[in-house]
Amino acid sequence: MNAKSTPIFTDQAVSLAAQALKVxxxxxxxxxxxxxxxxxxxxTAIVGPNGCGKSTLLNTLARILAPEQGQVILNxxxxxxLPSRTVAQQLALLPQDTHAPEGxxxxxxxxxxxxxxxxxxxxxxxxxxxxxxxxLSAADLLPLRYAPLxxxxxxxxxxxxxxxxxxxxxxxxxxxxxxxxxxxxxQIEVFELIRRLASQGRTVAxxxxxxxxxxxxxxxxxxxxxxEVIAHGPPSEILTPELVFQLYRVHCDIIEDPFSGSPMLAxxxxx
Amino acid sequence: MGMSEPSMVAEPPKLVPPKGFYLLRGHWAGRAWQLLIFKxxxxxxxxxxxxxxxxxxxxxxxxxxxxxxxEVWQALWGMGTPVQELVVRELxxxxxxxxxxxxAAFALSGCLMQTLANNRLATPGIIGIDNAATAFAxxxxxxLTTSIAPPGMALVGAALATFLAFLLAGQTGTQGYRFIVxxxxxGAIAGALTQLLLSQVExxxxxxxxPWTVGSLNAxxxxxxxxLGLVIVPSLIVALGLVRGLQLLRIxxxxxxxxxxALKRLRLVTLALxxxxxxxxxxxxxxxxxxxxxxxxxxxxxxxxxxxxxxGAALSGALMxxxxxxxxxxxxxxIEVPVGIxxxxxxxxxxxxxxxxxxxxxx
Numbered sequence: 001m002n003a004k005s006t007p008i009f010t011d012q013a014v015s016l017a018a019q020a021l022k023v024x025x026x027x028x029x030x031x032x033x034x035x036x037x038x039x040x041x042x043x044t045a046i047v048g049p050n051g052c053g054k055s056t057l058l059n060t061l062a063r064i065l066a067p068e069q070g071q072v073i074l075n076x077x078x079x080x081x082l083p084s085r086t087v088a089q090q091l092a093l094l095p096q097d098t099h100a101p102e103g104x105x106x107x108x109x110x111x112x113x114x115x116x117x118x119x120x121x122x123x124x125x126x127x128x129x130x131x132x133x134x135x136l137s138a139a140d141l142l143p144l145r146y147a148p149l150x151x152x153x154x155x156x157x158x159x160x161x162x163x164x165x166x167x168x169x170x171x172x173x174x175x176x177x178x179x180x181x182x183x184x185x186x187q188i189e190v191f192e193l194i195r196r197l198a199s200q201g202r203t204v205a206x207x208x209x210x211x212x213x214x215x216x217x218x219x220x221x222x223x224x225x226x227x228e229v230i231a232h233g234p235p236s237e238i239l240t241p242e243l244v245f246q247l248y249r250v251h252c253d254i255i256e257d258p259f260s261g262s263p264m265l266a267x268x269x270x271x
Numbered sequence: 272m273g274m275s276e277p278s279m280v281a282e283p284p285k286l287v288p289p290k291g292f293y294l295l296r297g298h299w300a301g302r303a304w305q306l307l308i309f310k311x312x313x314x315x316x317x318x319x320x321x322x323x324x325x326x327x328x329x330x331x332x333x334x335x336x337x338x339x340x341x342e343v344w345q346a347l348w349g350m351g352t353p354v355q356e357l358v359v360r361e362l363x364x365x366x367x368x369x370x371x372x373x374x375a376a377f378a379l380s381g382c383l384m385q386t387l388a389n390n391r392l393a394t395p396g397i398i399g400i401d402n403a404a405t406a407f408a409x410x411x412x413x414x415l416t417t418s419i420a421p422p423g424m425a426l427v428g429a430a431l432a433t434f435l436a437f438l439l440a441g442q443t444g445t446q447g448y449r450f451i452v453x454x455x456x457x458g459a460i461a462g463a464l465t466q467l468l469l470s471q472v473e474x475x476x477x478x479x480x481x482p483w484t485v486g487s488l489n490a491x492x493x494x495x496x497x498x499l500g501l502v503i504v505p506s507l508i509v510a511l512g513l514v515r516g517l518q519l520l521r522i523x524x525x526x527x528x529x530x531x532x533a534l535k536r537l538r539l540v541t542l543a544l545x546x547x548x549x550x551x552x553x554x555x556x557x558x559x560x561x562x563x564x565x566x567x568x569x570x571x572x573x574x575x576x577x578x579x580x581x582x583g584a585a586l587s588g589a590l591m592x593x594x595x596x597x598x599x600x601x602x603x604x605x606i607e608v609p610v611g612i613x614x615x616x617x618x619x620x621x622x623x624x625x626x627x628x629x630x631x632x633x634x
Contacts, residue, residue, distance in 0.1 A: 063528070063529075085531035097523070098522075101521045107290065115515065116530055122305060123306055123307045
């Protein structure tokens with residue numbers, strides 16, 4: 001039903017890449033010498049064990065964290081040198097810990113996504129209206145647009161946050177565990193929405209906890225261990241029992257999903 | 272629905288404001304402009320303004336010479352008897368104006384600081400700024416450093432306390448309880464310093480300074496009132512420009528940055544405004560910190576917790592200050608109860624409730 005919605009940002013090619021990043025938090029080096037170009041127009045899933053630096057990488061890519069060494073390059077320029085607003089017109093981030101203040105409705109939240117395109121005297125342009133409408137429709141939230149966020153189910157609330165990033169109308173979307181704390185039905189709902197967004201030409205990078213969903217819904221898999229990328233490529237090409245062992249210290253066999261053709265883990269057992 | 276031609280591209284739909292907003296739009300210098308005005312907030316502010324006018328009229332009419340509201344207005348416009356005009360314009364007007372200005376400044380300052388720290392406890396009064404400003408101003412009043420006028424000294428004290436609170440808060444900055452706890456400590460030290468200063472001077476000087484140290488509109492200096500008046504209007508304008516960023520700050524700093532707000536500048540301007548307003552307000556009325564807690568709360572309540580009601584907070588604060596001063600003059604007349612004591616009596620239970628309720632949340 002969303003095939004008709006037209007992308008609003010096809011006017012430029014966009015590129016985002018990490019170059020020799022070193023990121024520290026406190027006294028710990030979380031990421032060291034990490035380089036990663038994002039494939040334009042594709043969905044990239046970043047996977048890895050807890051504490052491997054996935055979220056730190058995503059937040060550094062989004063300019064929330066500053067790297068100690070190396071650079072994040074957005075369209076050929078160091079992202080740290082660009083003004084917040086310029087970055088926000090190119091790149092939307094869905095952080096992991098989202099909670100809305102009391103009394104905020106779905107539409108209020110989605111309208112905030114327009115912030116980087118608005119000014120003190122440009123508070124509600126026709127583009128804003130169209131983008132909010134399109135984002136609510138893409139996330140199937142039109143019937144819930146006036147509902148307070150604290151009265152929604154977890155899945156609905158997560159869709160509202162994704163709608164906010166959609167309304168930002170950026171060619172790049174960075175999502176930090178968009179399906180965490182959602183049940184299976186809601187997870188698939190969100191992943192399918194992400195696929196639709198990618199099919200409209202957006203470049204998506206997401207941190208995903210579940211390896212299976214990552215293989216099913218991502219074009220590119222980035223496997224991280226201890227702050228380093230140990231494998232990067234299409235899931236069907238790079239997912240091997242050895243990689244799974246490196247990531248999670250478990251043995252398994254890899255089989256092909258007879259329906260989707262994506263790789264699946266079978267016979268998973270303790271090392 | 273199918274693959275029909277996107278109709279929105281061919282003919283743009285009518286611009287409809289989001290639910291609950293008025294839309295003002297037009298063209299200026301070849302560019303379209305639109306303003307969204309939250310309906311509820313507009314009407315709340317209109318009601319608060321009317322309430323403030325009524326209350327101010329009553330306050331201007333109250334006292335030894337009692338005047339009807341009509342007589343007050345006639346006197347204000349120069350159409351009353353000479354006695355009425357003297358009483359209203361020369362004796363009472365400055366006091367009511369001082370109440371309006373300090374109330375607005377305290378509450379606006381509180382609303383800014385609360386939003387910045389994302390904590391309702393983080394008002395300038397609680398984190399020690401009021402007390403530090405008072406200590407410094409008292410030092411200049413009792414003559415330890417005579418050269419700088421009290422407003423200037425109050426400002427220095429306010430800035431110094433904030434700086435120290437930051438220093439002690441360490442990495443967490445204004446976010447988190449460390450900032451508040453550090454501020455409470457600084458406030459206690461500053462409070463003790465004020466007492467020490469007062470104990471060192473002549474009893475008459477100390478007596479004169481006392482009402483002001485608990486918060487009173489009786490001990491104001493005309494210069495300080497003028498200073499505050501000059502500061503508050505530009506502050507309100509700058510603050511209104513910060514609203515959009517502050518609304519995002521209520522969600523999280525990550526969201527604020529990712530939606531394109533220059534976070535450092537937002538924080539710096541907000542903090543500077545808050546400190547400056549508190550400094551100037553303390554110079555007029557002393558530490559009436561409770562208004563900074565109660566004013567924003569009333570405004571948020573009236574706005575049903577929508578957005579960051581800076582204007583509403585300023586109006587609520589002004590209303591509370593004028594009301595508290597009026598009650599203080601009338602309650603035990605002819606003895607005058609300082610306004611700071613009235614607001615403390617009203618505000619303390621609320622503060623306790625804020626501290627004791629199970630889940631503390633942001634403003």
